[in-house]
Amino acid sequence: MSSPNANAPNHVLHKPYQPKQPAREAIAQFHEVLGQRRSIRDFSDRPVEQELIEWVVKSAATAPSGANKQPWRFVCVKDPMIKRRIREAAEIEEREFYQRRAPDSWKRDLAPLGTDENKEFLETAPWLIIVFRMTKTDEGSGVYYSEESVGIATGMLLAAAQVAGLATLTHTPSPMSFLGEVLDRPKNERAYMLIPIGWPMEECQVPEAALIKKPLEEVMVVR
Ligand code: IYR
Secondary structure, eight states: OOOTTTTOTTOOOOOOOOOSSOHHHHHHHHHHHHTTOOBOOOBOOOOOOHHHHHHHHHHHTTSOOGGGOOOEEEEEEOOHHHHHHHHHHHHHHHHHIIIIISOHHHHHHHGGGTOOSOOTHHHHSSEEEEEEEESSOTTSOOOSSHHHHHHHHHHHHHHHHHHTTOEEOOBOOSSOHHHHHHTTOOTTEEEEEEEEEEOBOTTOOOOGGGGOOOOHHHHOOOO
16 A cells, blocks of 8 residues: 555655664663652763763754744853853752742652752763753744743653763752743743753662552553
């Protein structure tokens, strides 16, 4: 059967990716890699070469997006002065959160993670990738499903880092508008996620509770 899009204007032949192993082995291997990803808060100060960060961003930027508008920008910070300014501003918001804004129920939910307002990782991680969502293109035209598109790209960024053995954290200081100011971003970019990335510290500990993922039966419905 020929593709319904065969000979449609502006179409080219797709060459599907073919895994070297049978599909079942290929996906089981990918699951093995993703299944070992953890949110890491203790980073080694060992540097990460820029080339690796470029690969991670290039991988994220392969994500699908509404009308292929690619409404994302990945600001990669290695400058210690800028990292310090980000830490200082984030800790101001986080102090507010932990001391006043967070309802008790939220704080109870966070207790097993052992988090607090101290965000040392914002300086120790060799890189901070700040994902910005564009509300308009740089030329001022519309974007579509930008929340979904940037969410997908961010997930792919985390997966790409994991493939390289790099540790990440999805950090969401709230509100995060300070990031646009510190990083001098234009009006059409909204801070979406702050991702410290680097090698995990040796003997780094992670919360036991976070290891437990819901079983397949609970997350999958077949009809
Ligand atoms: N942004 C705060 C609080 C926090 C919120 C959630 I939801 C988490 O999963 C973890 C932390 C912080 O980063 O400490």
